[in-house]
Amino acid sequence: MTTKKTSQKIRISVRSFDHRLLDETVKKIVLIAKDSWALVVGPIPLPTKVEKVTVNRSTFVNKDAREQFEIRRHKRLIDILEPTQKTLELLQDISIPNGVWVEIKA
Numbered sequence: 001m002t003t004k005k006t007s008q009k010i011r012i013s014v015r016s017f018d019h020r021l022l023d024e025t026v027k028k029i030v031l032i033a034k035d036s037w038a039l040v041v042g043p044i045p046l047p048t049k050v051e052k053v054t055v056n057r058s059t060f061v062n063k064d065a066r067e068q069f070e071i072r073r074h075k076r077l078i079d080i081l082e083p084t085q086k087t088l089e090l091l092q093d094i095s096i097p098n099g100v101w102v103e104i105k106a
Contacts, residue, residue: 012103032087040079041079
């Protein structure tokens with residue numbers, strides 16, 4: 001007779017346009033998880049998505065005068081293995097700055 005160990009895992013996806021805010025938030029999450037004796041894998045940096053938009057400077061005459069703008073989307077993944085009840089409570093009370101999106105999957 002074999003017993004199968006079921007391990008819980010929480011996957012946290014953190015996204016932002018500003019990489020400094022993103023890194024601060026990730027540090028907070030990792031410190032909280034480590035303080036509650038959970039195993040942390042990550043943060044894993046995912047490729048930055050760059051979206052470029054080209055706009056004409058003039059509306060009518062100058063086709064050659066153009067401007068380019070870009071938006072960079074940074075993303076990190078954090079896996080928390082074997083989370084405790086304390087880990088979940090502390091993660092709910094974390095303050096996340098504006099401009100940072102956090103998605104938690106259990």
